[in-house]
Amino acid sequence: MKKIGILVPYLKNNGIGRVAANMSNMFVKNGYSVKLILNSKVVDFNFSGEIIDLKLNFNKETNCFIKLKETILWIKKIKKIKKQENFDVVISLGARSDLVNILTKEKEKVFTTLHTNIEENYNKLYRMLYYLNIKYSDKVIVVSKYFEKYLKNKYQKFQQKVVCIKNSIDIELINSISLEKLDESLGENYILSVGRLTESKGQKHIVKAFYKLKDEFKDHCLVILGDGNMRSELEKIVENLDLKEQVIFLGFKKNPYKYMRKARLCVSASYFEGFPMFFLEAMATGCPILSTDCISGPREILTEKDISDKLDYSQDFEYGFLVENFLESKNNIEEMLYQKIKDILLDVEKNKKYRDISKKRAEEFSEENIYKQWEKVLK
Structure with a gap:
């Protein structure tokens, strides 16, 4: 049985939280072992699998030094969990989660995802770092043809990594x-x-x-x-x-x-x-x-x-x-x-x-x- 880790801050009232919960349900139904790696055990959606609660209650800080300190702590915890769990694949959702996922890569495949408009919703730092994201991901899963076209045009060297898989729903x-x-x-x-x-x-x-x-x-x-x-x-x-x-x-x-x-x-x-x-x-x-x-x-x-x-x-x-x-x-x-x-x-x-x-x-x-x-x- 393949082991999948899903790295997302929370399963709360936002788009990526709902997508992560839906993913967990879909993968468990199809025979995968799933662990949701959350910063905090805040759950608003139906999910399947187990939760790993990192107990990282990050505030919405704008101070870059505090954010850096938080991210380093997050990286240390994820690196330890990846060694313990021996995942086959870790899928991350969200700009910061994606960065943590690629920086903690072990033997597992790393799948990052794109759910939003980079130019509109990513700050300048994450836009600059996105090259690293696409370079070190095994796959970049995008949810629309528009994002697929955008990434393949901008990062032509890594076109083969970009895959469009749209969101699923449990009808x-x-x-x-x-x-x-x-x-x-x-x-x-x-x-x-x-x-x-x-x-x-x-x-x-x-x-x-x-x-x-x-x-x-x-x-x-x-x-x-x-x-x-x-x-x-x-x-x-x-x-x-x-x-x-x-x-x-x-x-x-x-x-x-x-x-x-x-x-x-x-x-x-x-x-x-x-x-x-x-x-x-x-x-x-x-x-x-x-x-x-x-x-x-x-x-x-x-x-x-x-x-x-x-x-x-x-x-x-x-x-x-x-x-x-x-x-x-x-x-x-x-x-x-x-x-x-x-x-x-x-x-x-x-x-x-x-x-x-x-x-x-x-x-x-x-x-x-x-x-x-x-x-x-x-x-």
Whole structure:
């Protein structure tokens, strides 16, 4: 039995934590021994295997000397664990985890991963160090074709190391817990937004687009799942627009699927993404997706169009709905969202059609299908 280590800071309310948990479930189901190596035993997601708790409660320090000291301590602990555990493969998630993984390489294969836009989300130091990451990794697993193209163009010498394997979802689990009872006061006439409440997620544009809808859809509300540093600002926007009765902040939810299943539409207004898990999860419950055509991920989920193609955003796409990338568009952001949301809500047949389409599309990202790709690189 092959032993896999998954190196990730936490299994908490963020994208890579959810991806790591899903990975552990997929690998254990397929006969691997899995150990999740966490800085702290903070767990929000269902996982399989064992946890190795490093008991490293790092603060979000900006001081580079403190960060260096923390990283050295992390490296020492990981090096010791790798010698003890004799892993066949260690897969890391996150920029800092990737760095620690390559710097502690023993006899095991080291797989680093890329889940986000390097240019937007990596600081200057990690961007500079990324050459080491790709040089000393056995494989670099990227979650989108955009990232694959980016790395292969920038690091042509190491092209053979870069492999695109998209995130997987446990459809059976999602469908099962999506049936949990929902607060009856929500009803079924609501639009859903899911994600960290940050500037780059663009929730303020969704709120402002919803404001344009409020008179035409008085019985609808906007439900926002997630927490983050923009929450107080978003609440002020809601208050200023007199939307307190129609915009509901529910914070982070361990089970977002029951909200997805009943929603009429899930809307994303991100400026950039990696490969958004909640798209796949919402689609698995039958919830249609409307998103900005940002870098990267949404286009690869919602259409078969190539990442280099010029799109006609007035049309509906094969698996969902897209509006222009806000960072490149000269058009009014809220107006684009408003018009598209209105069209989807008014057209009952279209909404029903895309609920069925979404479910079928989500099946392509099932654990069974995605594992076939992992199996090739784990041999």
